[in-house]
Amino acid sequence: MDLFDSCLFDNDTPNLAQIINSTNAGIWEFDANTKNVKWSIGFYRILGYEPGEIECSYLNFIDNLLYHEDRAFFLQIINNRTAKHLEIVHIRLLTRDGYEWFQSSTQRQADAKITGTIININHFKFSELQLATNNTFVVETNKLVKLGGWEIDVASRKLFFNNGALDIFELQQQPNTIDELICFFEPEHKPLLTTAIEDCIRIGRPYDLDLKLKTGKGHIIWVKIKAVANIDNYGKCVLIKGIVQDIDLAKQNENKLKSSLNIVNHKNERLQNFAYIVAHNLRSYVGNLQLMLNLHEESEDLKDQQEILSHVKSISTSLTDTIEHLNEIVKIDSEKNQEKTLIELDLLFKNIVNALQSNIQSAQAVINYDFSRCRYVDYLPAYLESIFHNLLTNALKYRDPNRQVVISCKSITENDHVYIIVEDNGLGIDMELYGDKIFGMYQTFHDNHDSQGIGLYITRNQVEALGGTITVESELNIGTKFIIKLL
Amino acid sequence: MNNPIQTAWIIDDDEIYKYGFRKYVTIKGLCSKIVDFPNGSEAINFLKDSSNIENLPDVIFLDIDMPVMNGWEFIVAFEQIKALISKKIHIFLVTSCISYQDIVRAQNHPDITDYIIKPIDSQQFAAVFKGELIKTA
CATH class of the missing domain: 3.30.450.20 (PAS domain)
Incomplete structure (x- = not known):
């Protein structure tokens, strides 16, 4: 059977x-x-x-x-x-x-x-299929939002990464411990994450941080690290569950936006300042003209009248000068898009020195220059001439009469940027008092009748119009050093 | 006529304004002695020097925008030394700028009698030199 x-x-x-x-x-x-x-x-x-x-x-x-x-x-x-x-x-x-x-x-x-x-x-097969579909959906969604998951088992301090997290970290093998994890973050962010994880373990505090990460392939990206604690019945944290999200693009855009906003604010501030100063300056000329005309009417003495007229003339001259300056400043922005040319620094500098020969001789100044570390620069010649001219004129004007005047000028390259450094041993400026005003319009610091307070303002505008920066270091009775980042 | 104001100082870096100011005061016979300083610092040094005790001013016309030491910096320095000065000195802030901030600041400052807007307001000047503004202040 x-x-x-x-x-x-x-x-x-x-x-x-x-x-x-x-x-x-x-x-x-x-x-x-x-x-x-x-x-x-x-x-x-x-x-x-x-x-x-x-x-x-x-x-x-x-x-x-x-x-x-x-x-x-x-x-x-x-x-x-x-x-x-x-x-x-x-x-x-x-x-x-x-x-x-x-x-x-x-x-x-x-x-x-x-x-x-x-x-x-x-039934089992259907659930399995459903699960697989859901899983694919989750994986796909996570990929789309560049999301990864991770966990820390508190007792063993062991780390677990899912594939999404591995992708973001650009790793084949996950870090195993908290310390290994923290090593991937940029130095300035390491303490932040360490503290956040320790606090989460100690008192269960959740955290949400935007941090800079150096991936396994060496890319530096911004990530969001977010985590919550799972606690046992005694309130003790036993597991940290977290996500990591690649937010590099968003962060880059945010930073770009921030820096444009800064530029706009900065420009706006300068424009407002410009308008205020221009109004103030023109107003004082108009006031003086009015004053002179009144006096001319009131005065009966011919000699006085002639004197007053001579003042009217000098006001008119200064007013013309001022308007020239304003014109020059307004021109800076419109000229900045002109074609740059390759300038031989040595040649250009010699020309400026020649043009200032009489001032240099009367100051008995020694001019040193060294452009061997960067001989050429792609720049607007008119601007560079004006920059050198202004800085040299300043150095001569504010020289210390008790010293042999020495003015040095050099060029250097650092991190792909070209710098021009102009240094003198003149009177110097009290940086604590005037540091923030030195490149301002109509700011004068010495009791010198030649001072108009316009040169450095123009220099700064020219440098900044082409994307550079100008900074100053100075000490009273020691000298002044201007550092210009041209490009 | 006995002017209540014997000595007036003008602290300003604008040479033409100072000339016009002097000329105006002379033509109008408002005051017999006018002393000028190019900036706040030189005026403060003069005030600090005890040998100048006979030559202290009754009023100071103080410009705001000046190199070396501007008007507001002068006021700060003046506050520190005014205890050493026996004479009551009236300070008028003179400016071509009509910044609202400066006006409010001047009005609320105990050491500033009033502010005057450039160039010259003949009525206001006459009032200052007759001592009217000083009395009411």
């Missing part, structure tokens, strides 16, 4: 057959030689039929019940005569209600017979 005759179809004895038939599993037997097939009651029922309702045959199973795409690998298992072990595969079978997923286990017996079971796993 074989298995099916003795047990599975024997309805009289409450035995193994009944138990098996009620487990929602089907059992079959196949003779590879005769192609004879036997199905258990459970086999019919699991497919939604009563025993005998459908034809129990090899061909019916292969051609009608088994889904065509699953046929190839199922047949391979059946026909593989060398296989000894249990083969488990997932197949789709046509039930009364349509195709459903089954787990098929196949075991080859010694006598060319094959036995197997099928179990309905449709």
Whole structure:
């Protein structure tokens, strides 16, 4: 008696057959030689039929019940005569209600017979598919927002990264400890993260930080690190769950925006200052003219009247000068887009020195220059001439009469920037008192009648119009040093 | 007529304004002695020197914008030494700028009698030199 005759179809004895038939599993037997097939009651029922309702045959199973795409690998298992072990595969079978997923286990017996079971796993398979879909969705979404996840097991202080986090860190292998993690961050941000993690472990405080990270490939990017603590019943932090997000692009844009805002604010401030100063300055000329005209009317003395007229003339001259200066300042912005040319510093500087020869001689000044460290610069010649001219004139004007006047000028290159340094041993400026005003308009600091307070203002505008900066270091009675970053 | 103001100082870096000021005061016969300083610093030095005790002014016309030591810096320096000065000195802030901030600051400052806007307001000047503004101050 074989298995099916003795047990599975024997309805009289409450035995193994009944138990098996009620487990929602089907059992079959196949003779590879005769192609004879036997199905258990459970086999019919699991497919939604009563025993005998459908034809129990090899061909019916292969051609009608088994889904065509699953046929190839199922047949391979059946026909593989060398296989000894249990083969488990997932197949789709046509039930009364349509195709459903089954787990098929196949075991080859010694006598060319094959036995197997099928179990309905449709619900399980659906959840699995759903899960996979959800998972793909999460992974895809995380990729889109450049998000990664990580955890710290507090007891072992061990770190766990998911793939998203690995991608952001540009790593194949994750860091294992908190210390290793912190090593990836830029020095200025290391203490921030260390404190945040320690606080989270100690008192469970969540954190949200924007930090600079150096990835495994050496890129420096901005990331957002956000974390919360999981606590046990005693309130002790046992796990830190966190995300890491690549926010480099957003941060770059934010910084760009910030710096443009700064530039705009700075420009606005200067414009306002400019307008105020111009108004003030012009007003004082107008006031003086008015005063002189009144006096001219009031005065009866011819000599006085002539004197007053001579003052009117000098006001007129100064007013013309001032308007020239204003014109020059306004011109700076319109000229800045003119073509730059490659300037030989040595040549240009010599020309300026020649032009100032009489001033230099009367001051008996020594002019040293050294442009060997950067001989050429791509710049607007008119600006550079004006810059040198102004700085040299200043150095001569505010010389210390008790010293041999020495003015030195040199060029250097540093980090791809060209610097011009002009240094003198003149009177110097009290930086504490006037440091912030030195490049201001109509700011004068020495009791010198030649001072108009316009030269350095123009110089600064010219330097800044082409994207450079000018700074000053000075000490009273020692001298002054101007450092110009041209490009 | 006995002018209440014997000596007036003008602290200003604008030579033409100082000339016009003097000329105006002379023509109008407002004051017999006018002394001028190019900036606050020189005026403070003069005030500090005790040998100048006979030559202290009754009023000071003080410009705001000056090199070396401007008007406001002069006021600060003046506050520090005024205890040493026996004479009551009235300070008028003179400026061509009509900055609201400066006006408020001048009005609220105990050492500043009033402010005068350049060039010259003949009525205001007459009032200052007659001592009217000083009395009411």
